[in-house]
Amino acid sequence: MNLSTKKLNSANAIANGVIATKDLEEKLTKVATRLSKTIKVDGFRKGKVPLNLIKARYKDAIKQDAQKEAVQEMLQEAIKDLKIESKQVIGDPIITKFDEKSEGIDVEIKISLTPEIDLKLVDKCIPSVKFPKIENKAIKERLEEVAKREAPLVEAPKDKKLEKNDFAVFDFEGFIDDKPFDGGKAENFELMIGSNQFIAGFEDSMIGMKAGDNKDIKVTFPKDYQAENLAGKDAVFKIKLHGIKVKDSIKIDDALAKRLLPQKENANLEDLNEQIKNQLEIEAKTKLYNEELKEKLVDNLFDTIKFDLPDLIVEQEMDMLFRNSLGTISPDELKQLQSDANKAKEKRESFRATAQKSVTITFIVDALAKRDGVVVSDNEVFQTIYYEAMMMGQNPKEVVEYYKNNNLLPAIKMAMIEDRVLHKLLDSKIEQSEKVVEEKKESKTKKENKSTKKDSK
Known part of the structure; x- marks a missing residue:
């Protein structure tokens, strides 16, 4: 094989060669011989089918396999000629020229190599890191949030209007084109308003309702909604609000710390703040x-x-x-x-x-x-x-x-x-x-x- 190789740089190389017609014919015969051992043709015993018949009947497939093997051999020779290892080749080499001529096939292959990377300057690339100081005010606010989450839920007065962060207990049923759909119905469902657990517009539309109120809420399912039968559809949800629950007050003390830090022996409020x-x-x-x-x-x-x-x-x-x-x-x-x-x-x-x-x-x-x-x-x-x-x-x-x-x-x-x-x-x-x-x-x-x-x- 007439082969020449060249490294364009440390990460790219190119190989040019001519696969001689004689070599390709030998490949064709080898491929046909392998095929004759497994192929079944009426009138012939397995393994006894004449090569000429195999070559004639499976001409295109044999030619394709022979050319593929020849290119692979050329690639392996190119890797040797470039004095590189196969593991340095990255991705699939690309055949950029494949011209069939009377004397053979003129082939050009572009090869990508794993780049050589010098990491000496990495430390100079790291920006300086300065954290803002955590103020006592931020700690106090987070502590109050944590305490509120731990507080038990209690029934709100009957005349209270539903607000953000309240918990609504309600029945709902969804309809599309006046027809109910699977998974669109529930009873005594408990939802924190503002949690965004439901699709956009649903929770906001409930704000202002009182226990005992009924309301129809119109929403549109997102186009990328996971249920394809609902994606992008307009829907109406019929709502009946049974009650509203709110978080009760809770004392911020050592007892709360012990509950929140069960793994720490004799935990106190100072530990919780830390x-x-x-x-x-x-x-x-x-x-x-x-x-x-x-x-x-x-x-x-x-x-x-x-x-x-x-x-x-x-x-x-x-x-x-x-x-x-x-x-x-x-x-x-x-x-x-x-x-x-x-x-x-x-x-x-x-x-x-x-x-x-x-x-x-x-x-x-x-x-x-x-x-x-x-x-x-x-x-x-x-x-x-x-x-x-x-x-x-x-x-x-x-x-x-x-x-x-x-x-x-x-x-x-x-x-x-x-x-x-x-x-x-x-x-x-x-x-x-x-x-x-x-x-x-x-x-x-x-x-x-x-x-x-x-x-x-």
Whole structure:
């Protein structure tokens, strides 16, 4: 085989070669011979079918298999010639030329390689982390919220009007086009108004009702509602409010602390305040990371850590971004893209910069995860999907099946790994800051001790 290879950069290579007609004929014979051992043809015993008959009857399939094997051999030779290992090849190599000529097939293969990433500058990419101080006022407000949640429910006076955060006890039945639908009926249902447990508009429409009132509530199911027979439909719910419950007052004292901190022996109000302060600190940290610092960190990593990108992976990312965008554009724009190949190409090309950044960050995160031993198990992925589905009022099993069937689980896992890697980097900045503060304290203490000794002399 006449073969030449070239590394375009550290992440991309190209191989050119000619698969000789003679070699291809040998492949055709080998493929036909293998096929003759298993194929059944009337009038011939198994394994005794003449090769000429096999070649004639299954000409196209044999030719396709022979060419495929020849290209695979060429690819393996190219990998050897490039002096790389098979595990360095990333994604599926792309055949960019396949010209059949009398002397053979002129083939060009583009190969993407796992990029080499230098992580020395990662620490310089981590933004400084400063948390806002948790004030006593915030602790007190959270303590009051916690106490209110723990307070028992009591019946409200009969003349009370339903308000947000009240608990309504009511019957309801839903109708679409004056016909009841499955799952749209319940009796003595208890609902906290403002919990958003029901679809938009339902709970707000109940505000102002009194015990004993009847009301028809008109709502529209979301277009993406999990029950397809209800999605996007207008509905009327007939409501009968039986009663209203409100939270009773509860004393904030050591007894409440003991109830809320059963794992702590002799828990008191001071312990509970400390627990709430810790929780508020965690929330403040998570908010700061998610709303500000993670984005800064990602931008810094992209701007600082430079390496060659595998072209094929970037192209695949562009394809995905382009396909996803088709679901968000207007019907007129979609029609234009379908009828004008240049416009479609231009639209796809508009995603190149986004794709390059996404691929860059994915490779950096993967390298950091390997360096720092960050892993996410399949079980953790399923637990996360289950929890989020439950929070959205969806069927967890159906959501998991959807992710499986659409091959989305690897993307979910990668997102979770990225989140952990970025959090770990930001946490390391806190640890460094705390270490510096501690060293300064120790240094100050030593100086003070020396000064005291001198004075005593």
